[in-house]
Amino acid sequence: MNASQPQNATHETGACRCASRREFVRRVAVLTALTVGGVALGSERSGASKRLNDDRMAVLVDLKRCVGCRRCEWACAGANGNSHGPIEECDDQSVFSTRRNPSTDRFCVVNRSVGHGADAKPVYAKMQCMHCEHPPCVSACLVGAMRKDPSGPVTYDASKCIGCRYCLVACPFERLTYEYNSRFTPRVRKCEFCRHRTQRGQVPACVEVCPVEALQYGRRDDLLKLAHRRIADHAGEYVDHVYGETEGGGTSWLYLSPRPFEELAEVGLPALSSHSPAERSEHIQHTIFKWFAAPIGVATLLATLNWFTRKGSHS
Amino acid sequence: MVRAIRDRYRDHTDLELHVNALLTSLALAACTFSGLAASPPTPTAQAGRILGPDVVILDQVVGCYGSVRFDHRLHTQMSTIQGECKNCHHELQAGSQQTSEPVIRPCRTCHEPMSTVVTSEKPGLRGAYHRQCLSCHKDWSHENACGYCHTSSAMVRGSAVGTKMPHAANPPRSFAQVVYTYQTGHAPVPVVTFHHADHAEKFGLQCVDCHGGSSCGQCHGSKIERPVVNREESCFKCHTQSRCVTCHDRQERPAFDHSVHTRWWLRAGHAALACSACHVAGEMPRRPTSDSCKQCHAQRWGDTEFDHARTGVALRGDHEYFDCLECHRGGDQAMLASCSSCHTERYVAGERRVGRVLGELPTGFPQPPAGVLHAPD
Numbered sequence: 178m179n180a181s182q183p184q185n186a187t188h189e190t191g192a193c194r195c196a197s198r199r200e201f202v203r204r205v206a207v208l209t210a211l212t213v214g215g216v217a218l219g220s221e222r223s224g225a226s227k228r229l230n231d232d233r234m235a236v237l238v239d240l241k242r243c244v245g246c247r248r249c250e251w252a253c254a255g256a257n258g259n260s261h262g263p264i265e266e267c268d269d270q271s272v273f274s275t276r277r278n279p280s281t282d283r284f285c286v287v288n289r290s291v292g293h294g295a296d297a298k299p300v301y302a303k304m305q306c307m308h309c310e311h312p313p314c315v316s317a318c319l320v321g322a323m324r325k326d327p328s329g330p331v332t333y334d335a336s337k338c339i340g341c342r343y344c345l346v347a348c349p350f351e352r353l354t355y356e357y358n359s360r361f362t363p364r365v366r367k368c369e370f371c372r373h374r375t376q377r378g379q380v381p382a383c384v385e386v387c388p389v390e391a392l393q394y395g396r397r398d399d400l401l402k403l404a405h406r407r408i409a410d411h412a413g414e415y416v417d418h419v420y421g422e423t424e425g426g427g428t429s430w431l432y433l434s435p436r437p438f439e440e441l442a443e444v445g446l447p448a449l450s451s452h453s454p455a456e457r458s459e460h461i462q463h464t465i466f467k468w469f470a471a472p473i474g475v476a477t478l479l480a481t482l483n484w485f486t487r488k489g490s491h492s
Numbered sequence: 493m494v495r496a497i498r499d500r501y502r503d504h505t506d507l508e509l510h511v512n513a514l515l516t517s518l519a520l521a522a523c524t525f526s527g528l529a530a531s532p533p534t535p536t537a538q539a540g541r542i543l544g545p546d547v548v549i550l551d552q553v554v555g556c557y558g559s560v561r562f563d564h565r566l567h568t569q570m571s572t573i574q575g576e577c578k579n580c581h582h583e584l585q586a587g588s589q590q591t592s593e594p595v596i597r598p599c600r601t602c603h604e605p606m607s608t609v610v611t612s613e614k615p616g617l618r619g620a621y622h623r624q625c626l627s628c629h630k631d632w633s634h635e636n637a638c639g640y641c642h643t644s645s646a647m648v649r650g651s652a653v654g655t656k657m658p659h660a661a662n663p664p665r666s667f668a669q670v671v672y673t674y675q676t677g678h679a680p681v682p683v684v685t686f687h688h689a690d691h692a693e694k695f696g697l698q699c700v701d702c703h704g705g706s707s708c709g710q711c712h713g714s715k716i717e718r719p720v721v722n723r724e725e726s727c728f729k730c731h732t733q734s735r736c737v738t739c740h741d742r743q744e745r746p747a748f749d750h751s752v753h754t755r756w757w758l759r760a761g762h763a764a765l766a767c768s769a770c771h772v773a774g775e776m777p778r779r780p781t782s783d784s785c786k787q788c789h790a791q792r793w794g795d796t797e798f799d800h801a802r803t804g805v806a807l808r809g810d811h812e813y814f815d816c817l818e819c820h821r822g823g824d825q826a827m828l829a830s831c832s833s834c835h836t837e838r839y840v841a842g843e844r845r846v847g848r849v850l851g852e853l854p855t856g857f858p859q860p861p862a863g864v865l866h867a868p869d
Binding site for chain 1: 608609610611612613615616618619622623626637638639
């Protein structure tokens, strides 16, 4: 009983000292975070266009022209070595009854939006990797397996991939797929913008096969001008917006639609802000580590604290 | 088969027509008809206008599918409803199809066979073809299966010429009801009765007068069973002077009866006439003039001027200058002139005899030429 009192006293004294030190450290941490975060957010944005080629390629999809023939799906499967049946399989319209997402053996799929009203015409929208200007999948990839090519495509290198699937989580369009059924060498599967074809001077397979030329392959700048001119020339026939010009910080796939894009979220055109999710996180992180400032700052802070506490103990 | 071959040669023009796709099984027969092949093509002509070939074989774009046998004549006939040649031949300016020989160039002169990297709005040849066809076909049949147009052999798909009913000649009225009754919210006259058969058959309106749409899909859409009519535009196009009760009523109205509605009974030869024989179609008010009467009563029967004396009543004096309908005012005895409508008691009585009108004419009475009438005896 006698021995317990000094212990209690010591504990109380220690608690007092702990609280003040904890409070001190907490304040310093908050101050540091606010300073660094504020500097990061407030400083100049690093534009994606700086890293990209001015002649980077893109595809313009005109949803008013698309007739939902699904030849793009078939050609895509053929060009990427995925399994597919005869071309007549495209005539099966029953697939439109449910919404489909890209899968490991079908990188592009067409969905139908029936629309509202008695005289609403169906709109068919092709969905595939959008090849973002500032791809979150590239940002999230730990090992650099995902790469944004300055000429437009977002490419995947299976030899580097460690299978973390952060890219699947990061993609705001949910277009990436993973070979969960492959036991030993699973890969992320996605549209590669027909890189193997474009390098040979061909256009992507889906663009080539499209019978109505609803898909057009060209320089992104040219296509944007073309899209805006088409909206102006056909007043009232298109929504005055080019999807992908700014969505998610801009994409290589651009869409023109006769119906409001808000109605087309169900077929793979979700409403996104004009900033890539990757842009902000990368920006904060890059600013913190600019000139190795954060490690130096933290080391300096700790050294200062150490110096003060030592001085206090000496005195 | 002979007729089929003759048709094919007759269709030969400088369009995307391809005559070397004759079936190989007909190779022996081909020499028999070589004389036909040598004759110049005779495009279908209608009402003095060149309407192009009957059939066009589209085989410039070779791919997974066979060529397309395009029934040009059928499409030409259907295009009379809306847009005419410009529906497809978009390079024609407005009105240029009215010329006897419109300059129509093959699509391939402008559209390249295959577009690759896009620099302009101009589609490639394949895109141009497909967009042109599907712009209507997707609307009205929702048909986009390739085999609908493409065939493995150009000759497999038989000619649609003559097998389908072109709109201009055979409007699809069989789908329409005789009468439509609408309940509106306009009390106390909520009922609007629309006698479709009267408008379509008696009044001489063409389908396109009311159902003129911008695309085939307006009538042929899978969801739309009945063609949509913009009543604001269609009804008031003719009924410009009408009041609400012209159409609205308390209850359903009977069909149009000339005797009841106009009080001008149709007798004898008039009963068999079409409305347009006397009334100008689409023109309101519909009251005909002497010109309508003289269409038959003078010119058609060989007389330069109708001799009223042939009826047993010679017109003298002022009556020579009257409009037919001033005397023949209708009613049960429409053909019998009503003298009393002008010659009332105050004219007949006393020194003023019938036929002598002194003083001012009644309001609305046709004004005779100056110096001819009103001279007292």
